[in-house]
Amino acid sequence: MELWLTETYGPIRGGWKAGGVLYSKQSKYQLVEIVETERWGKTLVLDGCMMTTEKDEFVYHEMLTHPAMVSHPAPKSICVVGGGDGGTVREVLRHPGVERVVLAEIDGDVIDVCRKYFPDHTSKLDDPRVDIQVGDGFEYLKNHQGEFDIILSDSTDPIGPGEVLFTQEYFALTKRALRDGGVLVTQSHSPWDPDSRLRNIRDVLLHNFSQAHWYGAVIPTYPYGWWSFFFASDKVHPLESARIERMQEITQNSKYFTPAVHDAAFAVPAFLARELGVA
Template sequence: MDQIRKGWFSELNDLWPGQCMSLEVQQVLQHTKSQYQDIVVLQTKHHGRALILDGIIQCTEHDEFAYQEMISFLPLCAHPDPASVLIVGGGDGGVARECHKHPRVKRVVQVEIDGEVIAASKRHLPFMAEGFDSAKLTLHVGDGFRYMEEHREEFDVIITDSSDPIGPAVNLFTEAYFGLLRGALKSGGVICSQAGTVWAGLDHVRQTVDRCRKHFPTVRYALASVPTYPSGQIGFVVAAASERHDLAAPHHRFSDEELAKMRLRYYNADVHAAAFALPNFVKKALS
């Protein structure tokens, strides 16, 4: 709460030295400390409601759809038949909301360690928490590491919707974690994990991609624009358990009518392919 001064919340963190994002605040809707992290929900003046964990913006009503759609539909559409999906994290419900939309998804299992984030989202972020109402979803409050250890070769797609690498999310960026992901995937499976921004954390992106490569033969990094994230951009590590898997070529190309019916405002097949086109300095760093 000491990050709110004179009516403005400022995202001050050493992960992004020398810069911050600020949001004008109308009301603090909730401030609690769970077993794992500090949870704040704000009503902002221009960005709607915002979820803040450990002082870092997780989502705002204004632009959350860009992140939620991309972290979900990139792996879902890179897989020919994503019938069974595991979500690790995602306590706001946004990824569950998007996975529900895909017509080939039959079963979604979500494991979120912090039940208080789920409760806060259901109370204050119904536009995202609607994902928890999906008939396809089975929700577990618990440890994603332990769940994957106990469920081997079970999922077609695994999506890790984590916060940034502080607090309970630190372990979701390790080499051991990517090993667990590989073990829980079926043959030919695809994963997607939040992987940070190249503008404010290129070394972190490179380390995350390198750790993923220890366990997956096909690994790519993709970009999306989310204005309220550091530098206005976020990246994802997308990987396949099989070689020569063209992750940038979507298996599912939805018509304009289908996109509208699914209420997709950011993702389409052209955006999918373009997300994997990287600037030269990023290609060099990740090569």
């Protein structure tokens, strides 16, 4: 018998040879499953979408976290919205100046399941600087204005519980929750997705921030193998503000991020520059 974990994204499909299903349970919000795959090890699948795996998670978590962390002059107070698998919190805490990380995850079951199946992802969740808030990130930010240097929007796709995290209302809220000169980073799907809303996401970000820089990374278990992010801020520029010493420090323990990779991520291919209106 051959077992394959298969995910269909409109006109394309990804498949991963699987060893078996280790966990499967409907939470209050979504179907939470853990599948063992041959190439990527244990995999968290939410409502049928691969969210994180043991072996390729480093790309997503490093690239969601470090570009903002090495560019902000002194990031001390960080909020991760979503990110219940813990990987983003782990990367944030590689930066020694951090005093506080709030993890605002709506689905407590995801955190519990990941503590069991992803010990490396969740290795920093019990650090005393971490404040786990199980609940609606949207509501949390409403009640915590001007508190954060960096907000990392570690959301699922804009369907299901993550949908609200790509709206004007949400981005306006993140702006108010940031301190002066703060940075918002949000994941933003694959540029190869024909339904990608990258131009729209950029426009909405620019209603709230004076800069919104697209950047990319290769993530083999996400649709099309190429993923993207936006770096939004009024004062911090990812290429002009990044500190080389902090980049080199992070590179000592990174698997993907390097100073050259940081710069390279912000290079926009010609077709996408036209699509985004930045050519």
